[in-house]
Amino acid sequence: MKRKVTFIIATLLFIVACGNSESNEMGNKEVLSKEWDEIVTSSKGTEVNLFMWGGDEGINQYIDKWAAPRLKEEHNITLNRQPMNTEEFMQKLLTEKKANKNEGTIDVIWINGSNFKNAKNADLLLGSFSKKLPHFQEYIGTQDQNANYDQGTEINGLEAPWGNVQFVFHYDSSKVDIPPSTLGELKQWIHDNPGMFTYPNVSDFTGNTFVKHLLMKGAGEESSLLSKGFDKKVIQDSEEYVWNYLNDIKSDLWRNGETYPESLTKLDTLYSQGEILMTMGFNEARGESLIENGTFPDSTKSFVLKDPGSISNTHYLSIPFNSPNPEGAMTVINFLESPEAQIAKMDPKMWGEGTVLNFDKLSEEDQQMIETLNRGESVLSTEALNEYKLPDIDTGYTEWINNEWANRIVEQ
């Protein structure tokens, strides 16, 4: 018995002692100076680990059943989707950076917004790679707003756009005849239907974005400044509108505004139970799969607020500083930005989200495919969505809302 224990301990210590030889002093930035053909060739036969949140069946399907087999066939690359929450792989990269681990396990990550800002500030990303990608050059271009700023943070080629989603509200059309179309009408609707509306806690991304719409409205003419960096002056001019609005509606919210759903999931649950009549969130087509699997009632439809409009949000793919296979990572990202992959992603049976490619730069054939694509009953028309589209605003405002909201609204 004793001997066994001693043996195990010794083995463990031995493993512990001899494990530390993995760091790769060379670094992998040299890939950034290679020619594209060379990159594609050297990525043949390799494995690429894509780390992303794994809680949506449609999204997982798109990667596992659509993208992975095609990558294998066209580039002989094995794409492994590793399900992991964004916070956790960010934490992992941060610690690996501290521990000087230059040969990691992650090749591609799915990020945006404040996660990107954190990653950029902590120097967790490989470097400027996006302009090397042929599809990026051809269908998006370096002039594109989404290619330059991610919620106010300058991108500098550190990440490449992957998808674009718009903020929409979903409502039960069997119980609401005409949905509100401005913030003013929404306020009136909430007063007329006490207890039937709420929004998630602002520490949740969705709740935060709801409040950002108020900020946009409050800023009025200055609202174009919001996406160009954090500005105290804009806040001073618009905050009164924001907090007054939220305090005005508070007593007519679900549970009289005494508590708020902690997450979008909770908001959706309330909606699916019929406790409230509206829910909201990014991705104009997200209702489709939820109606399909019976979570949302069949009569669910969506709307956007014409005033101030609907915030759009772009999410990105990037390569961490210690990717063991940056060549493969770039080939994969380029593939995922192809018109073929982007159009397949719009299919509501897969993911259903919008493309990041510039419509005008696509071939006529592809344009036609997008135009004839049936995104589902609950999705608004592309024209309507584009007409009221607003850019996302700086992450500084996200944090401002986060810090102020509890004091101004909840603890009143």
Add this chain to the structure above:
Amino acid sequence: MNGRIGLLSNNWKISLYLLPAFAITLLLVGYGTWSAVAQSFQTIDGEWTIATYAELFSSDAFFHSLKLTFRVAILSTLLSLVIGLVMTRMLYELFKVSTWKLLVWIPMLIPHFVAGYLVFLFLSQSGLLSSLLYQIGALENRANFPVLVQEEFGIGIILTYVWKEVPFVILMLLPVYYEIDHRYSEVVRTLGGSNWDAFKTVELPWLLPVLIETSVILVAFVASAFEIPYLLGVTRPEMLPVRAYEWFYNGDWSKRPLAFSAMILPGVIALLLATLSIGAVQKHRLRMIKGRSR
């Protein structure tokens, strides 16, 4: 007795027996704690500071959270202990049969977050209980159903923990009940003592160490677990783990030191509590074992 032959050889033996477990625990906990404490005293850029703790102690919201956390932890622990104890007393004979004992194990197989989800499923205003009351006509509207989850006192959270921990308490107490010589209880009753007297004089001395140990484990667990308060709590005040989690992962990373310190405090309290109570029941325990022979 073998143990008395030589002090030295005994010490050797004890050390050898204990060393592996001790070393591994020390390695894991020592390293982990040290690093966490260090990070709580550093800014995100690595400068040393006590500003984090100053900020924590000057914040009302922190104390509200702390109060709620320990209220929920202590209430759910006490309730679990009492219910678990009553159930064990009545059912231990039955649970001697291993098929029946499996019944106690079944609730242990479900993770905590599923338990929270179940409580939500049954007790929310749109839950199954509310549906049932509506169907039998006892409820006109679901808004009249009492708010049990997501309210300020933490009823839903406490209920979930009690539901989840009662089987655990039973499992902790069962072995003790098999050890107690229940003939003594009969003696007490024959001598005119009540059930309560029998419990107090015969069972309690046996139970006390386990009860204390179990309660320390439960308080510590409830004070540091995140999922259930996140699922069933209110926006403000929120329980400490929820607050710490928000600090960990929200926005930029400047609030991470706060998260570390907010979690170290309940950990330290629990650890002190544990060492003190273990010390207190130590002698008591050994006395009982030495006196035992079969």
Add this chain to the structure above:
Amino acid sequence: MRLFLKGLGKRELATSFMLILFIILFILPFVTIGLKSVSVGWRWPALLPSGLSLDAWRSIMKDPKLIESLVTTFKVAFLVVLLNLLLAIPAARALSHYMFKGKSIIEGLLLSPILIPGILLAMGLQFTMIQFGIADKVIGVVFVHLIPTLPYAIRVMRAGYERMGSSLYEQASVLGAGLFTRFFTIALPLLLPSIRSLMLLTFVISLGQYALTAIIGGGTVITLPMLYYPYFSSSNDAVIAGFSILFALLPLLFIGFVEVMMRLVIRAVNRV
């Protein structure tokens, strides 16, 4: 029924009442999870779902990582259980039969992994594990799973040793039996119930770890919770319910396997 009840004393009646209460409170809710996993659109005030469908189960089965994750889960859990046995048995023996200086401090320390928030330890250990090169590996995950399991393992074994008492052991020792003979012929059979509990408990705990596995396994070591947990931030609760059932079945499978193995070993030992 009446006759049956009449035949019972007051005490038996109370016991059966308690048993029924226990089953209603602690077992029946699982039926709801089962129903939920095959339900479509279950809304207030309906007492039963409006439709049934196997979609949730289909999407669980479709996950290409499911098999890999089950294999990894079992691998990790087996090793964790094994290490726990090896570490806990001697420690429990020492704690149950000897009194020594600083014992309460050592006991406090051995209990400390479950008193200090696990996520705190994991974040602290992550750095060290990366440096030692055991992060992102099964061995690293097994190692951190000792944090939430070892204290319980020691606790359970200790109760077993205490119940056994020391007199039998001493008698055997007086009769000249060696350490190993004593352990295998006397201690082991008496400790069997505790060993069984230890195995099941540590298996269940190891199975349920999400944060520790995610942080130390780094997304490369994929156990079942890694697939299951993200679904909590989607709105499809049929999938969550399905996973919960799968989750509860694994320990039962494991304990069934252990039981068979134990019987075989005991038979073999008896023959010798």
